[in-house]
Amino acid sequence: MRELGIVKTKDALSGSRADSGGSVSHADGGKPIVLTAPLTETIDHAGYFIQMALASMPMKMEKVIDQKYPKWRELERNSDGSARFMPAGVRLVEASLLRQVSADDIICCSPDDLPKFIGPRTRVVGVSTHNPLGVTFAAGVYASIFGSSREPINSHYAKKLFATLKESPHRHQFQVIVGGSGGWQISQTDSYDELGVDCVVDGRSESDDVLALVAQALRGERLPRFMEVAHPKERAGLLTPSSAPHSALWR
Numbered sequence: 001m002r003e004l005g006i007v008k009t010k011d012a013l014s015g016s017r018a019d020s021g022g023s024v025s026h027a028d029g030g031k032p033i034v035l036t037a038p039l040t041e042t043i044d045h046a047g048y049f050i051q052m053a054l055a056s057m058p059m060k061m062e063k064v065i066d067q068k069y070p071k072w073r074e075l076e077r078n079s080d081g082s083a084r085f086m087p088a089g090v091r092l093v094e095a096s097l098l099r100q101v102s103a104d105d106i107i108c109c110s111p112d113d114l115p116k117f118i119g120p121r122t123r124v125v126g127v128s129t130h131n132p133l134g135v136t137f138a139a140g141v142y143a144s145i146f147g148s149s150r151e152p153i154n155s156h157y158a159k160k161l162f163a164t165l166k167e168s169p170h171r172h173q174f175q176v177i178v179g180g181s182g183g184w185q186i187s188q189t190d191s192y193d194e195l196g197v198d199c200v201v202d203g204r205s206e207s208d209d210v211l212a213l214v215a216q217a218l219r220g221e222r223l224p225r226f227m228e229v230a231h232p233k234e235r236a237g238l239l240t241p242s243s244a245p246h247s248a249l250w251r
Contacts, residue, residue: 030119030170032218033106035094035126037087037180038161040154042110043072054153055131062153075110081117083108089128089180089205095239096205097214111161118170124217125165128180132158132195135185158182159195166196175217177201187226198222203229206239 040054050069057065065072076084086094086108097106109117118125130136134155151159165176175198178186186192187200201210209229217223232238 029121031105031107031117032121033097033101033124033126033214034114034117034122034174035086035090035106035108035128036083036111036114036161037090037128038130038154038158039073039075039111040157041087041128041130042075042083042085051154054157055136057153059151059153059156065153077110077113080107081109081113083110083113087128090126092239093126093128093179093205093210096210100211100215111157111164114161114164115168118168118174120170120173122170122174123220124214125174125176127161127165127176127178127197129158129161129178129182130180131155131182131185132162132178133182133185133189133191136182162195162197171196175199175223177213177217177223179205192225199224200226201229202227204231204238206232206237 040051043050050065050072053065078084090108094106094108107117114125131152131154134151136152162176165171168174176196177199178197179201183200183202186195186197187202192198192200199213201213203209207229209227213223213227213229
C-alpha cells in the first residue's frame with residue numbers, strides 16, 4: 001500500500017467514548033482493529049516538505065526541524081480521540097475493511113494514543129510504514145552528506161511505534177500486520193521478531209485476500225509471516241479513501 005498523501009475525516013467517526021480529559025474509556029475492552037502509522041508519516045505541517053526531510057535526515061538533524069517547525073509533533077484528534085489526519089494508505093485500508101467490519105470495531109489513531117484503543121478485545125493492529133529500517137536510497141544519501149550512518153528520523157519513530165506495541169500488556173491478544181511501501185524492509189531482512197511483527201502484506205488492501213487475512217486474525221488464528229495478495233481484477237474493485245462510509249476527504 002503506497003501512501004498518496006494525508007487524509008482527514010469528519011469528527012466522531014467511531015463509537016468509542018471520550019471522558020472530559022479526552023481519554024478513551026476501556027469499558028468496551030478496546031477496539032478489535034486498530035490502524036496506525038509512525039508519527040513522522042501522520043503529520044502534515046508545512047506540506048509534504050517536512051515529511052521528506054524526516055524521511056531522509058539522520059536523527060542528529062532532528063533539532064533543525066524542531067527549530068524550524070517547533071510544533072511539528074502536534075496532531076489533531078477527533079472528539080473520540082481518533083486521528084483526524086492519517087496517511088491515505090491507512091484510510092484506504094480502513095475503507096477496505098469497512099466493507100465487512102462494523103465502524104464501531106475499527107479505529108485509526110496516532111502512535112501515542114495506541115494504549116487508549118488497544119485492549120483485551122483487540123485482535124489486529126495494522127501498521128503502515130515507509131522506512132522502518134532506514135535503508136532507502138534517499139536516507140543513505142543524506143546520511144553521507146551529513147557525515148553520519150545513523151538512522152533517519154522516520155525510522156527512529158517507526159521503531160518507537162513497534163516498541164510501544166511490543167510493550168503492550170495486551171500483546172499476546174493481538175497480531176501486528178504491516179503494510180505500506182516499507183514492508184519489504186522487514187520481510188527481506190527477517191526483522192519480524194526484532195520489531196514484533198507477525199505478518200507483512202504485499203499488495204492492495206481491497207484484495208479479498210486481505211479481508212480473509214483479517215478475519216483469520218479476528219478469530220485468533222495465527223497468520224503467515226508474509227503474504228502477497230492478489231490485485232483486484234476489475235476497476236470496480238479499486239477503492240479510494242473517499243469510499244469510506246464516514247466520508248474521508250483529501251486535505
